[in-house]
Every structure is written in C-alpha cells, then in structure tokens.
Amino acid sequence: MDVATRGFHGRETDPAHKLPPGQYEARGFPVLTAGPTPQIPLDRWQFTIATEQGKSHSWSWPQLLSLPQEEVHVDIHCVTKWSKFDTVWRGVAVDTLLRNVETSAKFVTAHSYGGYSTNLPLADLRDGKAWIVHEYDGQPLAAEHGGPARLLVPHLYFWKSAKWVTRLALATEDHPGFWEMLGYNNYGDPWREQRYTGD
Amino acid sequence: MTDRREPRRLVWQRAELVDARRETASARTLVFSGPAWTGYMSGQHVDVRLTAEGGYSAERSYSIAAAERPRCFELTVQRLPDGEVSPYFVEEMAIGDEIEVRGPIGGWFAWRPETPDPILLVGGGSGVVPLMAMIRERDRAGSRVPFRLVYSARSVDEALYRDELADRSSTNDRLIVDQIYTRSAPMGYERAPSRISQMDLADLSWAAGSAPRCYVCGPNGFVESVSQLLLALGHAPDMIRTERFGPTGE
Numbered sequence: 001m002d003v004a005t006r007g008f009h010g011r012e013t014d015p016a017h018k019l020p021p022g023q024y025e026a027r028g029f030p031v032l033t034a035g036p037t038p039q040i041p042l043d044r045w046q047f048t049i050a051t052e053q054g055k056s057h058s059w060s061w062p063q064l065l066s067l068p069q070e071e072v073h074v075d076i077h078c079v080t081k082w083s084k085f086d087t088v089w090r091g092v093a094v095d096t097l098l099r100n101v102e103t104s105a106k107f108v109t110a111h112s113y114g115g116y117s118t119n120l121p122l123a124d125l126r127d128g129k130a131w132i133v134h135e136y137d138g139q140p141l142a143a144e145h146g147g148p149a150r151l152l153v154p155h156l157y158f159w160k161s162a163k164w165v166t167r168l169a170l171a172t173e174d175h176p177g178f179w180e181m182l183g184y185n186n187y188g189d190p191w192r193e194q195r196y197t198g199d
Numbered sequence: 200m201t202d203r204r205e206p207r208r209l210v211w212q213r214a215e216l217v218d219a220r221r222e223t224a225s226a227r228t229l230v231f232s233g234p235a236w237t238g239y240m241s242g243q244h245v246d247v248r249l250t251a252e253g254g255y256s257a258e259r260s261y262s263i264a265a266a267e268r269p270r271c272f273e274l275t276v277q278r279l280p281d282g283e284v285s286p287y288f289v290e291e292m293a294i295g296d297e298i299e300v301r302g303p304i305g306g307w308f309a310w311r312p313e314t315p316d317p318i319l320l321v322g323g324g325s326g327v328v329p330l331m332a333m334i335r336e337r338d339r340a341g342s343r344v345p346f347r348l349v350y351s352a353r354s355v356d357e358a359l360y361r362d363e364l365a366d367r368s369s370t371n372d373r374l375i376v377d378q379i380y381t382r383s384a385p386m387g388y389e390r391a392p393s394r395i396s397q398m399d400l401a402d403l404s405w406a407a408g409s410a411p412r413c414y415v416c417g418p419n420g421f422v423e424s425v426s427q428l429l430l431a432l433g434h435a436p437d438m439i440r441t442e443r444f445g446p447t448g449e
Contacts, residue, residue, distance in 0.1 A: 003213050003299050005249040007291045011283045012255040022248075022258040024283070031419045034307050036426035036439050080260050081246075114436060144423060182306035195246075196304060198208035 017075055017085050020190035026082035029145065034178065037143050038114040038164055045148050047132065048167045049097060052105045059097070061148065064132065067092045072131055074154035076161070077190040089152055091133030094125040094168075105170035109177055110151050110162040118162050118177035119186070120153065122170060129155060132165065157188040157195070211248060211299045216292055217271075222359050225278045226325065227289045228264060232271050234300050239266045240309035241336035242329040242414065242442075245274070245302030249284060259284045262329040262416075262442075263303060267339050275359060277325035308414065308442040312340035316412040316438075319404050320348040321425050323395075323417025324357070326444045330416060331360050334367060334374065347375045347411070349403045351395050351421065353382040377403045395421075397428045407433030416442040 015025045048058040059067075072089045109119045124130065134141050134149040141147035146163030153160045159179050180186050185194040193199060218230035245263055250256040266272040278289040310318065310333040318337075320330040327350050337346055352358035358378065368376040379399060384392045390399075405411045413434055415425045422441050429439055 003250060003297050004252055005287075005292075005298050006296045007293070008249045008251050008257075008287050010249065010251050010255050010257045010287075012251075012253075022246075024257065031423075031443050033441055033443065035441055036430055036436050037423060038436070081258055144419070179307075183304060196209050196301075 015085070019083055020077055021193045022195075023077055023081055023083040023190065026084050029084060029087075030078065030080070030082055031144050032078060032080060032159075033144070033163065034116065035114060038112075039143060040113050040148055040164060042148055046166060047097075047149065049101055049170065050167060051101060051103045051170045052172050053103075055102075057097075057101055064092060064134070064149070067096055070131065072133065072152065072154075074152075076154050076158050079157040079159055079184065079188070079195050083190075088137055089131065089133040090135035090138075091131045091149065091152065093128060094130040094132065094151075095128065097132065097168075098126065101170075103170045105172055107171045107174045109169045109171065109175050110160075110165050111167040111169060112162045113164040113166050116162060116164070116178050118160050119175055119180055120156070120160055121174075121187075124153060124156065125168075129153065155189075157185075157190050159184065160188055209301045209304065211301050213297055214272075214300045215297050216294055219292070219294065222275055223357050225289065225357075226275060226359060227278075228273055228275045229288060229292065230271065230273050231298075231300070234272070234302075235270060236266070236272075236303055239263070239272075239303045240306070240311055241266075241332040242309040243303040243305045243332075244329070245272070245300050245304065247274075247284070248299040248301075249287065250299070257284055260304070262332065262444075264328050264332055265335050266303070266332075267335060275325070275328045275331075308416070308440050310336065310414070312336065312342045312344075314412065315344065317345040317405060317409060318347070319411040319413045320346065321351075321395075321400070321404070321413065321415045321417075321429075322348065323351045323421035323425070324353070324444075325359065326417030326421065326442070327352075327359050328416075329442065330414060331364075333414070334364075337374070338367060338371070343373055345373045345405075345411075347377075347404060349377050349379060349395070349400065351379040351381060351417070354380055354392075355383075355385050379403075395425060395428070397431060400425070400428050401432060404429075404432075407435075410435075410438065413439045414442075415439060417444055419443045 212234035214231040214233040217232040264273040264275040276288040
C-alpha cells in the first residue's frame with residue numbers, strides 16, 4: 001500500500017545495527033508480561049528437561065551454576081516493536097543441557113513458573129542459538145526480566161525467550177503456547193516480521 | 200482461549216482521521232475511519248504505520264480506546280517527551296490525514312461481554328485507555344456485569360476521561376469509579392496525594408473472595424506494584440492480567 005502520512009517526518013536514525021522490519025531501537029529495557037511477576041526462591045528453583053519418552057533430567061540452582069557458563073552478546077527484538085542492541089547475558093547453553101538427553105523430538109514447549117508457555121522447534125534451541133540465562137549486564141537477572149533464570153532465544157521475537165523458565169517439554173508434535181494461541185505467530189522470526197497469526 | 204481460527208493474515212489498511220478532541224494538555228483522542236475489522240474485543244491494540252514523504256516509516260502499537268461503530272475506532276495518545284510518533288498524533292495530525300493500521304490484535308488483555316466474572320480495573324496514567332475501552336464496550340453491549348475502576352493519575356489536569364467516567368458511573372449502579380491522585384489532589388479531596396497503596400486497594404476494590412478478574416495497566420513500576428499488592432490481598436495470580444505501557448526508556 002502506498003499511504004503517505006502528511007506532516008509526519010519522524011526521526012530517521014542510523015542505528016548501530018540493522019533493525020528488523022517495523023522495529024525501532026529502545027534505549028531502556030521495557031517489560032512485557034501477561035500477569036504478576038512470580039517470586040521464586042532459589043532453594044526451591046528447579047529446571048527440568050522432559051523427553052517425549054517421559055524421561056526427566058533436572059537441575060537445582062547450584063547444579064545449573066556448576067555447568068559451563070557462557071557470556072552472550074546479542075540484539076533482542078520484542079514483538080511490540082522495540083529492539084535493544086548489544087545486550088549481555090550469562091548462562092548455560094541449551095546444547096550443554098541437552099548433551100545427555102536422548103530424544104528424537106522435533107518440538108519443544110518451554111514452561112514457566114506462573115503458568116506461561118511458548119513453543120519452538122527444537123532445532124532453534126540447538127547449535128549455540130539458545131541459553132538458560134541468569135545474569136543480565138553483569139547482575140543477577142531481576143525478577144521482572146525473568147529471574148532467577150529465563151530462556152534466551154535471541155533470533156526469534158522475545159516472547160519466545162520465556163521468563164521464569166522451569167521446564168522444557170520435548171515433543172514429537174507442535175503444541176502452541178500462550179501467545180501463540182492468542183493471535184501471535186507460531187514461529188516469530190523478526191526478520192520476516194512474523195508477528196501475528198498468518199504473517 | 201483455545202479458539203484456533205484459520206490462520207488469516209492481518210493486512211495493513213488505510214485509516215483517515217475524521218475527528219479529534221483534546222483530553223489533557225498532553226493527550227488527544229483521535230477518531231479514525233476506514234479499516235474493516237473482524238472480531239474486535241475491548242482492550243486490544245492496533246499497530247500503526249506512519250510513512251514520511253521520503254519513504255521513511257515508523258511503526259508503533261496503541262491500545263484501542265473505542266470501536267463502537269463499524270469501520271471506526273479511537274485512539275487516545277499521550278505525548279511522550281522524547282517520542283517520535285506520539286508528538287505527531289497529539290500536535291500535528293489534522294482531519295483528513297491518513298495512516299496505515301493493522302489489527303485488532305491481542306487476545307489476553309481483552310474483555311468480552313460474555314465473561315461472567317466481576318471486573319476490577321486498575322489503571323495508571325494513560326494506562327486507563329484499554330480499561331476505558333472495556334467500560335465503553337460494557338455499556339454498548341448492555342452488560343450488567345459489575346465493574347470497578349481504580350484510576351491513578353498525577354492530578355486532575357492529567358486525568359483522562361474525567362467527565363465521561365463521572366457520567367457513566369453516575370447513571371450506572373454497577374459501575375464504580377474511584378480516582379487516586381499521586382501529585383496533587385483537588386480541593387476538598389480527603390486522600391492526600393501519594394502512590395496507590397495496599398490500603399487504597401483494600402478500600403476501593405472488591406475482596407479477593409468475590410474472585411474478580413483484574414486488569415492492571417500502566418507504566419511498568421505501577422503494574423509491578425499493583426499486581427504485587429493484589430496478590431498480597433489474596434487475589435489469585437491467574438485472575439490478574441497485566442499490560443505495561445508507556446515510554447520504552449524505563
């Protein structure tokens with residue numbers, strides 16, 4: 001469509017990095033959450049990978065911290081249109097957690113404390129593309145940003161990076177998660193602007 | 200919630216400004232005409248795209264304030280001090296000017312008249328906009344569901360929809376509206392200006408026992424604080440729906 005908005009000039013900037021279509025650069029770190037922020041005591045925190053065969057692999061907080069840690073520098077893109085460049089996270093690669101997990105699943109649903117869920121192809125969590133992170137910018141991850149730990153999948157819109165993650169359920173079939181059932185795209189590639197159902 | 204409609208792409212549609220009114224010194228309601236929408240629910244938002252003559256375009260999301268007539272919807276836009284799009288909407292856009300829109304979007308922070316639960320709305324600043332959409336939709340649909348709004352604004356001058364809220368609540372005994380001021384309160388107002396407290400919410404909202412569905416919208420700090428206060432008052436986490444608003448530079 002060819003619609004010019006009379007009188008609008010905007011502020012065309014030269015962002016430090018390339019922006020996906022329809023995004024703008026945010027300086028702060030906005031918060032988007034569907035409900036109240038859950039408070040999760042570290043001594044009760046647990047992270048589990050459950051396979052499609054019904055086998056569970058679980059880590060306590062000290063066990064997660066004892067795994068090899070990676071520092072991750074990435075740009076993040078929220079479906080509400082802001083992008084943030086050069087964010088710095090620390091945590092454990094999902095590859096590391098999957099190392100001893102036998103599975104032929106193609107899909108995964110990430111479940112969070114508080115009831116949130118989001119679905120992804122398992123391939124999108126492998127090969128250095130996803131982490132369970134517990135530090136942001138050198139500090140413990142704040143609860144409102146998903147602490148104690150969240151999933152980080154920076155190549156997809158940020159709702160896929162489930163806050164307060166506690167469980168990855170591997171599955172042979174795809175099960176749409178919370179936002180995916182409420183009008184948002186099943187995959188969510190920002191570079192193809194897959195914001196909503198049918199994009 | 201498990202409505203799995205056929206994937207149908209939301210297309211960009213042309214929308215023309217047909218009316219506008221000033222709400223406060225920094226907020227304006229814009230009435231647009233044009234887009235054919237299906238399945239509007241109050242509380243939803245719309246994506247807007249503004250394209251400058253040189254081809255540069257900017258997209259944003261705004262809550263829909265009203266969509267009571269076919270092919271017509273309203274936005275209430277608060278001008279952000281350093282905003283790129285909001286100053287255009289509030290100060291510059293004239294009747295007849297056009298934008299593109301895509302929507303309506305969002306199935307969570309939304310209210311349908313069929314929902315039987317009593318509804319508690321808690322809004323901060325321009326976060327009242329989607330809550331106002333719900334109040335308008337309730338009246339439009341002739342719903343008798345009990346509604347209660349607690350609206351926190353800095354001062355009378357910055358409160359949106361004051362007259363309309365007073366009118367609607369005075370003619371409807373199942374809609375209760377309470378106003379909280381955080382910076383300056385009007386003459387004769389008993390409550391000293393301060394941020395919303397647990398006591399305010401205990402006084403002005405329904406007890407958790409009546410199991411209202413709660414919608415909380417405002418700046419992030421406001422939403423964090425109110426949702427934690429509601430939890431402390433015994434409301435169940437899954438009865439509290441939140442939407443965080445405002446400048447992205449928090």
